[in-house]
Amino acid sequence: MFIVEDVTFRYQSVVALNNVSLEIEEGRRIALLGANGSGKSTLLRMLDGLCFPDSGIVSFRNEILDESHFEHDDFALDFRRRVGLVFQNPDVQLFNPTVFDEVAFGPLQMRWSKQEIRERVAATLDTLEITHLKDRPPHRLSGGEKKRVAIASVLVLDPEVLLLDEPTAALDPRSQSQIIDLLIGWGDGKKTVITATHDLGLVEDIADDCFLLQSGKLIAHGAPAGILGDEALLRSSNLIHEHRHAHPALGFHTHPHSHRT
């Protein structure tokens, strides 16, 4: 479905992606693993056609994603409907005065009829259990509520591909598990989900396949069990570290672990 061929991307003198090549098949659940700054956010945005490579090719269903292609309305709107991205910072994604307006934004851009928009928005709000928030302005929502609105604003378009950038970042544990349950249940295996995260605890629940990125380079690819079991690999890519702390019974000691956010 997605083919990334030898892609390099520079942002303000930093090489964000360095000759990355990978392929993602339809219907798979993928995790892009990497510490902050590894390039996974950039890759996600590239898969969503929001930025384009300096060299190399990104294609979706054999259509090349480049600037000139996106100048055509039909292609652009069709792509935007099929592929949805949930940003890490919900404030970036909630730019409308109310929750209802926010979820209706995508459908409005697609020029659906008003009747259809109202129906679909109501249904999506219901699925995410946020109907009671529909007239709220975004700044009066909690972190977990904002995340659900952000997801709703993308799901309302019924996309085939869902891209998520650190979906559980800055959420309290209860909201985190709600989001994870939602993601596990979504799509029934027919949709493609690509999640970028550095939270290793998530991976086994939400992905069948992992790509590990470090400093813009793809350094590993495989099933979650394999990658998560390779301590040396995880340590060298800053996903876990040695940490000295106290266990009440055993005294001070050192062992490797990751911080689950």
Added chain:
Amino acid sequence: MSQIHLGKSRSFVGRTIWNLSRGMNFAALAEDSARAGGLLQSVDPRIKVVGTLAVIVAVALTHSLVAIAGAFLVATILAALSRISPFQLARWVWMPVFLFTGCIALPAIFLTPGDPFRAGWPITEQGLRTAGFLLMRSETAVSLSTLLVLTTRWAHILKALRVLRLPVVFVVILGMTYRYLFVMLEIALDMFESRESRTVGVLEGPDKRRLATATVGVLLSKSYHLSTDVHLAMQSRGFRGEVYILDDFEFRRADGAWLFLFFAAATAVVWAGR
């Protein structure tokens, strides 16, 4: 959201925090008030927007002090019927306007040429009338616009502005600006509050200025990056440059009566002073 800040402090940081909090508190009040079940809350937003504008223009045009006072009184009564007490109006509107315009209007009582108010007094009748016009017009106009804002959700006010033939892009920008206002206010408040708690002792002048301008600089930088990210988020959901809004206003018979009342009031105010 930071809610309570008691009184102003002497430092510029403290006073800025006070200003920022006050803005947020007013916005919170407006949102809660617009949702309360009062008289004006139930009127169609388009009628309220057009009607309020008509009365404000009438108050600006009229030559009759009595008419302006009448409009002020009616506004206060309508506010009370819409669950907005005179104390709230006094706190948010009447006192600030009185302090500002009152100071400006006061010298006019003595300086305006004309017939003396009482024999031997330095106050002229014309001076009193002029000060009266200035103060009353100001108080009444702000009371009316505040009444609109306290009885109508901002999102609805914006959509109602379309009835004045304002371009959609303008309405969308106003909505987005309002939305990000709170993001900016929070960021600014956080920056200042953390300074306030970390500063030991008194800062010297140049350091204070550097602190203030650095805060502005950081805020500007964050604004720019936020706007580029928002742009990406908008494009991700299909934004191609055209903006659209979905409104759901329904015109009912009671609204027709309100429209008539607003315009009758506006006409009366202007007519009284011709």
Added chain:
Amino acid sequence: MHIPDGYLSPSTCATLYAGATPFWYVSLQKMKRRLNTQAVPLLSVFAAFSFVIMMFNLPLPGGTTGHAVGVAIAAIVLGPWASILAISVALVIQAIFFGDGGITAIGANCFNMAIVGSLVAYAVYRLVAGRTPIESPRRVVAAAIAGYTAINASALLAALEFGIQPMLFHDASGAPLYAPYPLHIAVPAMMIGHLTIAGLAEMVVSAGVVAYLQRAEPALLKTTAPGASINDAPSSTRPLWIAVAVLLILTPLGILAAGAAWGEWVPEDFSTPQARRQIAAVSGNQAPPAQAPAGLQKLAAVWTAPMPRYAPPILKSAQLGYILSAMLGTGLIVLAFLSGAWIFTRAKQ
């Protein structure tokens, strides 16, 4: 400096709305052309930023504090057209939502602060900064001067708008209906506060932010740096000329002033009873001297303006003469400005 409702007459407000509209229109066209889809989020977030800045209490040299509008910062970082729109949006929200500034006065406030402020700040900044590189300290000085000049230009305009109110608008009894202070009080009163505190605040924040950006994020200063050009096709400035034309046609409003503008008297006026009464009315009820002062008589003879009383003898209609004089006057000012700019550019090469 936000003008509330009731300070300016509806006709003054309408004129300023009319004056602001072509600038808003041109700014929006230019924004769409240059930034396309990014205009909406950029303007919105920057308007929010501008709004918040206006709430800051800024510490000034000497121990006082003041508020700034941030118009120079906006013009330097965004360019003049985006600055006009961003600050206008901030002012609109302040007026409607927070009651800070009148609804009828939105046109006036936007014209004074957003439009004239942005254009003056931009022009002064580019003039003083010249072709120096982004990191140059001269840009900090340029920003300071730009901020100071822009805010005082805005204040002067506001003072002029206030000052003509009592002359033009009063009720049957002679009481001014709107701002009650004539020019000779309004101008000094407004300018004193702005030449000192507000101007200083604007200066401090403009210079400080440019200095900060030079260190932290120089890319944000690119829009108004050497090599950047905001010059577009001449046809897109047509709305501006339309605006000037509209303002010229409205100048006969000045004719409506009962009697001559303060200070614009000829020696003969001191002998005519009707003129004497008018002079007294606009001078705080002070009776004018029985005869024109000797100095005035001498000077009056020196320069008999080519267009005495603004109306060339050939034209009978006072309004037409007024408009022609205004056009000639504006033309001379524009010519002087363009010549100055041309000379300055030549001197730099």
